[in-house]
Amino acid sequence: MAQRLLLRRFVSVTLRGSSGPVGSRSSARLPRLSSLSWHGTGPPSHHRAGPTAARGFCVSHASGGIFNVQDQADFTDRVINNEKPVLVDFHATWCAPCRVLGPRLEKMVAKQQGKIVMAKVDIDDHTDLALEYKVTVVPTVIAVKDGDIVDRFVGVKSEDDLEVFIKKLI
Incomplete structure (x- = not known):
C-alpha cells in the first residue's frame, strides 16, 4: 500500500x-x-493529473442502509455511534476480489431489511482508517456493534458464509 x-x-x-x-x-x-x-471508470479526456484532478464521487444508495464513508468524522458518526450493527467493507477500486465481494455484501445487507447497515471504506482515500483498524489486506470486512468490533474476515466469502457472518452480528 x-x-x-x-x-x-x-x-x-x-x-x-x-x-x-x-x-x-x-x-x-x-x-x-x-x-x-483517478478513481472511477477512467479519466475524462480533459483530465490532468495532480492535486486538482477530478475524483469519482459516490453517493449513498437509495435504501440508506449502504453508504460510502467520507472522512474520519463521518466514520465516527455513522459507524461507531450507530445504534444498528454495521458491516464495514474496506476495499479498493483496483482490487478484483473486492469487486466480487462488494455486490454480495450489498445483496445480503438488503436482505436484512434495515436490521444492519453497511459502510464502504476505500483504503486509497482513507488510509488513516485502514491503519487504525489494522487492515493490511483487501477486502477486509469488520463487524461493529455498539461501537465495538465483534468480528472480522478477510477475502471473498460465499453468500452462505456471509449469511452466517451477518446472523452472528444481528
Whole structure:
C-alpha cells in the first residue's frame, strides 16, 4: 500500500509538470500511469493529473442502509455511534476480489431489511482508517456493534458464509 502511494505521488509530480492534458505529446511517455491518480471508470479526456484532478464521487444508495464513508468524522458518526450493527467493507477500486465481494455484501445487507447497515471504506482515500483498524489486506470486512468490533474476515466469502457472518452480528 505504501509503495502504491509513493508511485501515485511520483506520477502526480511527473505529470503535473507536463504542459498539456494527459496523452499529449509532452506526457506521451506516461499515458498509462496517469490513470493511477483517478478513481472511477477512467479519466475524462480533459483530465490532468495532480492535486486538482477530478475524483469519482459516490453517493449513498437509495435504501440508506449502504453508504460510502467520507472522512474520519463521518466514520465516527455513522459507524461507531450507530445504534444498528454495521458491516464495514474496506476495499479498493483496483482490487478484483473486492469487486466480487462488494455486490454480495450489498445483496445480503438488503436482505436484512434495515436490521444492519453497511459502510464502504476505500483504503486509497482513507488510509488513516485502514491503519487504525489494522487492515493490511483487501477486502477486509469488520463487524461493529455498539461501537465495538465483534468480528472480522478477510477475502471473498460465499453468500452462505456471509449469511452466517451477518446472523452472528444481528
